[in-house]
Amino acid sequence: MSSKVERIILAGFGGQGILFLGKVLAETGMRAGKNVSWIPSYGPEMRGGTANCTVILSENEIASPMVTVPDTVIAMNRPSVARFNLKIKAGGMLMYNSSLIERQEFRDDIRLVEIPASDIAEELGNGKVANLVMAGAYAKFSKLFTVEDLYKALPDFMPGSKKELLEINHTAVEKGFNYVEEKKYMFGRYVYSVFKGI
Numbered sequence: 001m002s003s004k005v006e007r008i009i010l011a012g013f014g015g016q017g018i019l020f021l022g023k024v025l026a027e028t029g030m031r032a033g034k035n036v037s038w039i040p041s042y043g044p045e046m047r048g049g050t051a052n053c054t055v056i057l058s059e060n061e062i063a064s065p066m067v068t069v070p071d072t073v074i075a076m077n078r079p080s081v082a083r084f085n086l087k088i089k090a091g092g093m094l095m096y097n098s099s100l101i102e103r104q105e106f107r108d109d110i111r112l113v114e115i116p117a118s119d120i121a122e123e124l125g126n127g128k129v130a131n132l133v134m135a136g137a138y139a140k141f142s143k144l145f146t147v148e149d150l151y152k153a154l155p156d157f158m159p160g161s162k163k164e165l166l167e168i169n170h171t172a173v174e175k176g177f178n179y180v181e182e183k184k185y186m187f188g189r190y191v192y193s194v195f196k197g198i
Contacts (some may be wrong), residue, residue: 011052012076017131038067136176
């Protein structure tokens with residue numbers, strides 16, 4: 001990822017909190033002093049259908065909020081990988097929810113980061129925080145904000161009665177961040193993946 005701009009497509013089923021995840025990344029970037037954009041896109045159904053959004057984090061002004069060639073795709077389900085993995089720029093990153101997406105032959109010119117986000121969330125007692133597990137994992141790679149920036153942004157998304165959710169959301173981010181250990185393994189090429197236990 002560039003130290004100047006990060007273009008991200010986030011995608012999954014409706015109900016997986018994809019749009020919320022995009023808002024969290026955008027808000028975190030804004031709090032870190034970056035220019036940001038967030039554009040949602042819905043499938044035919046709110047829940048159970050498809051949902052995706054684009055986020056841009058930039059040191060400079062954003063000329064266009066459209067993302068056609070992302071630096072990173074964060075995919076929460078198999079249809080999202082099928083739809084967006086070919087759009088990733090060479091040298092970019094596919095971060096995917098390995099709880100729902102099996103390892104397969106992906107492109108050989110991108111980094112792969114597999115996070116069992118749904119499994120981690122279930123172990124925490126709330127499957128809905130899988131999106132924040134992915135947020136924590138992404139923070140490991142971002143050059144434009146830190147995981148500390150992410151922790152600071154979380155309370156703004158849980159006002160009033162939702163304050164009690166702050167602890168589990170914080171833990172989900174922490175689990176995702178700490179899960180990532182970038183290692184190289186070879187099947188005729190270098191691929192970046194994750195093998196670290198929780």
